[in-house]
Amino acid sequence: xxxxxxxxxxxxxxxxxxxxxxxxxxxxxxxxxxxxxxxxxxxxxxxxxxxxxxxxxxxxxxxxxxxxxxxxxxxxxxxxxxxxxxxxxxxxxxxxxxxxxxxxxxxxxxxxxxxxxxxxxxxxxxxxxxxxxxxxxxxxxxxxxxxxxxxxxxxxxxxxxxxxxxxxxxxxxxxxxxxxxxxxxxxxxxxxxxxxxxxxxxxxxxxxxxxxxxxxxxxxxxxxxxxxxxxxxxxxxxxxxxxxxxxxxxxxxxxxxxxxxxxxxxxxxxxxxxxxxxxxxxxxxxxxxxxxxxxxxxxxxxxxxxxxxxxxxxxxxxxxxxxxxxxxxxxxxxxxxxxxxxxxxxxxxx
Amino acid sequence: xxxxxxxxxxxxxxxxxxxxxxxxxxxxxxxxxxxxxxxxxxxxxxxxxxxxxxxxxxxxxxxxxxxxxxxxxxxxxxxxxxxxxxxxxxxxxxxxxxxxxxxxxxxxxxxxxxxxxxxxxxxxxxxxxxxxxxxxxxxxxxxxxxxxxxxxxxxxxxxxxxxxxxxxxxxxxxxxxxxxxxxxxxxxxxxxxxxxxxxxxxxxxxxxxxxxxxxxxxxxxxxxxxxxxxxxxxxxxxxxxxxxxxxxxxxxxxxxxxxxxxxxxxx
Amino acid sequence: xxxxxxxxxxxxxxxxxxxxxxxxxxxxxxxxxxxxxxxxxxxxxxxxxxxxxxxxxxxxxxxxxxxxxxxxxxxxxxxxxxxxxxxxxxxxxxxxxxxxxxxxxxxxxxxxxxxxxxxxxxxxxxxxxxxxxxxxxxxxxxxxxxxxxxxxxxxxxxxxxxxxxxxxxxxxxxxxxxxxxxxxxxxxxxxxxxxxxxxxxxxxxxxxxxxxxxxxxxxxxxxxxxxxxxxxxxxxxxxxxxxxxxxxxxxxxxxxxxxxxxxxxxxxxxxxxxxxxxxxxxxxxxxxxxxxxxxxxxxxxxxxxxxxxxxxxxxxxxxxxxxxxxxxx
Numbered sequence: 051x052x053x054x055x056x057x058x059x060x061x062x063x064x065x066x067x068x069x070x071x072x073x074x075x076x077x078x079x080x081x082x083x084x085x086x087x088x089x090x091x092x093x094x095x096x097x098x099x100x101x102x103x104x105x106x107x108x109x110x111x112x113x114x115x116x117x118x119x120x121x122x123x124x125x126x127x128x129x130x131x132x133x134x135x136x137x138x139x140x141x142x143x144x145x146x147x148x149x150x151x152x153x154x155x156x157x158x159x160x161x162x163x164x165x166x167x168x169x170x171x172x173x174x175x176x177x178x179x180x181x182x183x184x185x186x187x188x189x190x191x192x193x194x195x196x197x198x199x200x201x202x203x204x205x206x207x208x209x210x211x212x213x214x215x216x217x218x219x220x221x222x223x224x225x226x227x228x229x230x231x232x233x234x235x236x237x238x239x240x241x242x243x244x245x246x247x248x249x250x251x252x253x254x255x256x257x258x259x260x261x262x263x264x265x266x267x268x269x270x271x272x273x274x275x276x277x278x279x280x281x282x283x284x285x286x287x288x289x290x291x292x293x294x295x296x297x298x299x300x301x302x303x304x305x306x307x308x309x310x311x312x313x314x315x316x317x318x319x320x321x322x323x324x325x326x327x328x329x330x331x332x333x334x335x336x337x338x339x340x341x342x343x344x345x346x347x348x349x350x351x352x353x354x355x356x357x358x359x360x361x362x363x364x365x366x367x368x369x370x371x372x373x374x375x376x377x378x379x380x381x382x383x384x385x386x387x388x389x390x391x392x393x394x395x396x397x398x399x400x
Numbered sequence: 401x402x403x404x405x406x407x408x409x410x411x412x413x414x415x416x417x418x419x420x421x422x423x424x425x426x427x428x429x430x431x432x433x434x435x436x437x438x439x440x441x442x443x444x445x446x447x448x449x450x451x452x453x454x455x456x457x458x459x460x461x462x463x464x465x466x467x468x469x470x471x472x473x474x475x476x477x478x479x480x481x482x483x484x485x486x487x488x489x490x491x492x493x494x495x496x497x498x499x500x501x502x503x504x505x506x507x508x509x510x511x512x513x514x515x516x517x518x519x520x521x522x523x524x525x526x527x528x529x530x531x532x533x534x535x536x537x538x539x540x541x542x543x544x545x546x547x548x549x550x551x552x553x554x555x556x557x558x559x560x561x562x563x564x565x566x567x568x569x570x571x572x573x574x575x576x577x578x579x580x581x582x583x584x585x586x587x588x589x590x591x592x593x594x595x596x597x598x599x600x601x602x603x604x605x606x607x608x609x610x611x612x613x614x615x616x617x618x619x620x621x622x623x624x625x626x627x628x629x630x631x632x633x634x635x636x637x638x639x640x641x642x643x644x645x646x647x648x649x650x651x652x653x654x655x656x657x658x659x660x661x662x663x664x665x666x667x
Numbered sequence: 668x669x670x671x672x673x674x675x676x677x678x679x680x681x682x683x684x685x686x687x688x689x690x691x692x693x694x695x696x697x698x699x700x701x702x703x704x705x706x707x708x709x710x711x712x713x714x715x716x717x718x719x720x721x722x723x724x725x726x727x728x729x730x731x732x733x734x735x736x737x738x739x740x741x742x743x744x745x746x747x748x749x750x751x752x753x754x755x756x757x758x759x760x761x762x763x764x765x766x767x768x769x770x771x772x773x774x775x776x777x778x779x780x781x782x783x784x785x786x787x788x789x790x791x792x793x794x795x796x797x798x799x800x801x802x803x804x805x806x807x808x809x810x811x812x813x814x815x816x817x818x819x820x821x822x823x824x825x826x827x828x829x830x831x832x833x834x835x836x837x838x839x840x841x842x843x844x845x846x847x848x849x850x851x852x853x854x855x856x857x858x859x860x861x862x863x864x865x866x867x868x869x870x871x872x873x874x875x876x877x878x879x880x881x882x883x884x885x886x887x888x889x890x891x892x893x894x895x896x897x898x899x900x901x902x903x904x905x906x907x908x909x910x911x912x913x914x915x916x917x918x919x920x921x922x923x924x925x926x927x928x929x930x931x932x933x934x935x936x937x938x939x940x941x942x943x944x945x946x947x948x949x950x951x952x953x954x955x956x957x958x959x960x961x962x963x964x965x966x967x968x969x970x971x972x973x974x975x976x977x978x979x980x981x982x983x984x985x986x987x988x989x990x991x992x993x994x995x996x
Contacts, residue, residue: 093821093916094821094822097821246963249922251915251916251918251919252912252913252914252915253908253912253913253914253915253916253919253920254919254922256725256911256912256913257722257725257726257956257959258959258963260721260722260725260726260960261722261959261960261962261963262963263718263722264716264718264719264721264722264960264963264964265711265714265960265963265964267713267716267718267719268713280914283913283914284913286913287911287912287913288722290836291721291725291835291836291843291911292718292721292722293721293838294718306822307914311826311827312824312826312827312914313827314827314913
């Protein structure tokens with residue numbers, strides 16, 4: 051029985067690979083782009099990253115092969131091996147489980163395939179992504195402005211919704227937000243900063259958020275930062291359930307829950323990265339030059355990236371003018387080649 | 401001891417059972433009268449267990465008739481046999497270890513509460529079940545630590561007695577016992593045999609399969625011998641002895657002619 | 668005891684654990700729970716507050732209802748239902764879609780519960796007709812269900828200010844509104860399982876399939892009934908989940924699984940089947956839901972919480988094995 055489950059899993063995983071192989075085999079002379087999407091069920095943007103890359107590759111007349119990393123480091127490595135076997139000309143990946151990045155780099159290097167990685171840097175890969183620390187600071191300063199105005203920079207508590215699974219990205223974003231808040235309100239005492247593990251998921255982080263609030267029963271004015279909107283929302287929902295939401299203000303990251311009809315009134319701002327549209331940057335600055343024979347120099351450092359994605363901090367009010375993700379993708383694909391979502395949608399261009 | 405004047409409670413006529421080309425049972429007949437204990441003996445493979453399974457509704461016969469209280473019956477499932485008043489007590493499968501004695505006794509036939517609201521929810525009447533179970537156990541002089549505790553810690557004899565008591569409580573008139581004392585010690589065996597004897601007084605007839613001839617002679621009224629898928633002879637215990645039965649089982653003594661057997665069944 | 672005198676041979680033969688019956692488990696659980704509360708309260712007196720009660724009661728509510736379903740599967744010999752996460756998220760999605768369509772809360776609840784029951788029937792059909800082990804089947808259906816859910820949606824959330832949204836945030840008599848249905852269901856199920864014909868038969872099937880079958884109890888019908896009932900509880904838990912969770916995704920239910928199984932085992936509902944008192948779920952789930960809150964008051968990180976949860980599961984399984992050998996009813 052266990053074997054048949056395993057066989058089923060292998061079959062399920064092989065199907066996209068086989069389809070990919072068939073696609074690659076069809077046209078030998080075209081430029082071939084391989085894309086490994088993150089494949090974490092948490093986040094709809096991971097799927098959208100693949101959709102946008104596919105559409106842009108088709109516009110360029112390239113062949114496009116997509117695999118999913120299933121949020122699993124071993125799968126991510128296997129996917130790059132499949133790309134190498136099938137002779138793609140360049141790879142884009144989002145690997146949320148970055149432990150396998152060194153091995154992936156080695157495989158790509160041996161096969162002489164340039165590889166772009168989103169958001170989590172590796173010395174052997176072109177870095178395309180947000181300056182997470184910068185995005186964190188920008189968000190923290192946005193929140194700081196509100197904390198200063200409403201509470202004269204005297205909150206009872208500053209809560210960080212952490213997601214340890216995101217590793218350094220979590221530290222950059224939540225740490226950056228605390229730094230940004232400190233830039234505006236330097237006199238918040240150190241012991242007022244507390245954190246909980248939200249796992250970056252509003253529903254999963256909820257019990258821990260309630261426990262943290264219970265452990266600080268006297269805190270009324272609560273400022274919340276987090277590695278993403280979901281984590282911040284976990285705390286806001288917990289505060290609503292414990293009857294303490296009146297004076298909670300949260301500022302998130304990634305903009306996942308700041309658009310649409312269902313924006314929680316206590317989520318006062320977020321930072322858009324427009325994650326779904328990263329392929330525009332990758333193709334403009336790395337892939338297209340490679341396809342045209344002008345392979346750019348390897349820029350692997352997040353501080354000096356191959357292509358830098360501009361963060362877009364917004365208040366909830368400003369976010370109302372930003373369309374939701376499916377609509378953004380639609381408009382992005384209709385815009386002239388190379389146009390970024392920041393240019394199209396950011397209401398607050400620095 | 402049994403009442404020979406009364407008509408039989410169970411008659412099995414010329415029962416056969418084939419499994420494909422294999423004949424498990426060629427021609428078996430058996431008669432059980434009210435308040436009678438009949439022993440069923442035979443070598444391994446003689447067809448005893450197939451006959452028992454047919455009478456319990458677990459195996460359907462290929463041919464022959466089963467008549468209970470003068471009426472022909474068809475036993476397709478275990479439930480049919482139970483409905484016809486036949487209770488089969490198996491060695492190991494009888495009791496649920498995690499349940500108490502009285503719960504086991506009433507399993508599958510729980511007494512429902514009389515209260516209309518409680519009845520709506522199918523609530524059981526534990527008090528009544530406890531009382532009745534206790535009465536029946538006392539009646540059969542079955543000794544167990546308490547009817548309220550799990551049967552897990554009970555001895556083989558106690559468990560066997562409980563299973564037999566259950567048949568009585570459920571108003572069964574025919575109880576089939578398959579090797580009831582096989583795994584029991586001397587004292588426990590005595591206890592079980594005592595309970596079997598007592599069943600007579602409660603209008604219950606018993607078919608008992610055993611390899612222990614001495615034991616059968618002490619508890620049974622008649623013994624039916626099976627050999628090679630046929631019932632070859634039936635003897636009244638007080639008119640026979642162990643040697644004759646053993647001879648019939650092994651074939652050293654030939655079985656009765658078909659006519660003689662027909663006469664025996666008719667009687 | 669006087670009534671049993673007639674059938675008793677030697678009174679001291681009844682061991683202490685048996686004399687306390689299933690209540691020994693309850694006394695032990697209550698003691699451990701109170702000890703935890705007392706210890707945390709001593710360390711941090713502000714632990715003993717309404718906020719703590721609310722936090723724990725919220726956590727208990729969803730876990731408690733799911734544990735009823737899990738307990739029904741366990742007591743009837745199905746071991747465990749590993750497909751609860753996928754079943755719950757499916758029913759939650761139905762609840763969200765119905766509330767988005769403006770349906771009243773009652774319709775939302777009925778829709779979610781029916782969805783859960785269909786999910787249970789689907790599991791039961793595979794188990795019964797393919798004659799497969801329930802653990803493997805539910806492992807596979809959970810796997811398939813989550814994959815299918817991911818194709819259908821990435822994020823769902825009940826509309827702000829809908830009935831169900833307010834239900835998830837309301838209080839009643841000082842406790843979360845969602846706590847009371849959980850309490851009611853545990854009390855009712857705990858009352859009915861040992862006292863009804865069907866409850867007793869399902870328990871017997873869990874205790875000894877062959878014996879139950881020999882008493883004319885249909886194993887297939889029992890399996891279907893139990894999985895559908897358990898699915899109904901998963902569906903109701905989905906309502907509580909959707910009401911409180913905020914935005915959730917197909918994987919949001921996975922984290923609860925271990926806690927639920929630990930709750931069932933600690934409550935003394937044997938994974939081997941045939942034994943258990945559902946009222947004990949209030950104590951075991953209450954205790955388990957208090958642990959993470961206590962740890963936060965002790966200032967321990969969430970990494971330690973996972974270690975504690977793992978340890979408690981191991982202890983619970985060990986206790987379950989011990990009970991099975993002792994044969995306490």
